[in-house]
Amino acid sequence: MPIAMLAKAPAAGLRLAEVAEANRPTQLPLLARIAEMLATSESVTHLLVRGSLASGTADRLSDVDFVVGVHDRDLPAFTTALDDLMTIAGGALLPGWRDAIVADLGGVGFVYLVQHEGKLHQIDVYLAPASRISTIKGQTAAMVLLERPSAGITTTHIGQARHHLADLQGRPRTCTELLIEHLVLAVLLHKRIQRGQRFVAYAEWHRLHTATKDLIKAALAPTSRFWGWYRLREEVALTPIGRTCLADLDAAISSPAVPEAADVDAALNRVLELTRRACPHALDGLADAVAAYRTYMEMA
Template identity: 75%
Template sequence: MTTALSPALASLRLAEVAEANRPAQMPLLIRIAELLAASDSVTHLLVRGSLASGTADRLSDVDFVVGVHDRDLPAFAAALDDLMTVAGGALLPGWRDTIVADLGGIGYVFLVQHEGKLHQLDLYLAPSSQISTLRRKVTGKLLLDRPPTEITTSQIEQARSHIAELLARPRTCTELLVEHLVLAVLLHKRICRGQQYVAYAEWHLFHTATKNLIKAALAPASPYWGWYQLREEIACTPIGRACLAELEVAITSPPVPRSTDVDAALDRVLTLTQRACPHALAGLADAVTAYRTYLELA
């Protein structure tokens, strides 16, 4: 039987999150918590970050750790994009987060529209068998604690193998385009807050994603790691030379970007995607249009 957060449980647990302040993100937090808790596969929900500590501002993300029964984690992860885009208000598929610390699970970042604004939603899926260990490493507020049914050794291994395979799988052009879109939102947030060091790091991730997108589109079987042999592999066609020209503009931009730099880089990436792997952009055309509208309204 499916169990959602009861009004009493939601009131009790969410009051702890809101006791220091009343962040504007609270209605979104409640909505997503109830959506996730409606699945029998979800055994634990923790909210962490500034919303848990009472230091949230209008730019703060909604950050959950989601404990999923080891038996169900592969299927739940596979269905997460559909759940979040259909029922959660996400504009795009989730970005498989490469910034979050490794806590034995899988991190995703979704861009969710709520009350006319675009919000960052971080979901870290962790096997239920790892939650006790994870809670010793993560500071947060517990919203849901539903004892799982028996977890077997084989289920633990199944979840562990699925996570390892997912993290090792090369990203598709569509996934790399989503990575750019998410990183652009993160960069605008860092610039607005004056977080120069973090902006520097995420700007490098943005350029690396551009390089990875070019390689995934034009040299998917490349035996070379990282930035090696790009010119030798890519510059042998007119499309490849045009893509490398876009990449050269990117890597010679200021090391700490301004908002206008991020916007220009995003325009270049969308042009590059249309040139090198139009199928990735075609599948997200409406979502990208909505995304850019929300950025303009921010």
């Protein structure tokens, strides 16, 4: 679905005043811009905002957390077009990370990093079939920004949407996707450290190390039949590059259990060097984006 096809319907009816009334968040202009962009698509039937922006507890580090209801018939095409929409029209620095942390609500989540007022902000976009939205509203304390009629959804459409989501969730991640996961997790970790959220930082730090292991396996043992960390040395340490990558991984898992900001920065530097060494194609087309990302991280 090209971007031109996503921008047909007017963005009328967005109930942004309710969010503003909740707590006047500094992210409101960014929320409004992304909401208006998403609402221009005729495929979008619902826009919800959840998390701290919906509850009135947002701070300057809070992410903008959307649930986007998409007509079941259009979900595969909309998912395919989302990266282009968010990077070209939404100003995201990088393609989205397929969120592995978000709760399963019957859809799929993506995390984007968007520059706003000189800082990187996290935009969470959870795509869900329109047929699931009533259930999601009952499961979350989300605030409705937009609600349109979603008539014409057939059992065939629902089946197509479910099949698409199952295929997407089951597809192995590429080296590029795993590199983007590191970049997103580094932003999340800096946020946890600034807030003093040690337990969450511990969990996300372990997830970053796991992403490093997955990146090494995707680059050097893509046909591995072994799950997780099992037989990693036997599969990877067969070449000088593999042994160097495992040394990087050893340095990562030997770091403190709960990181400081300097630990996160060192891990990111290691991963970028590892990527250049083991799978340089993962950086194709991302050099400027990664440079901009690092500049914004230094300004944070």
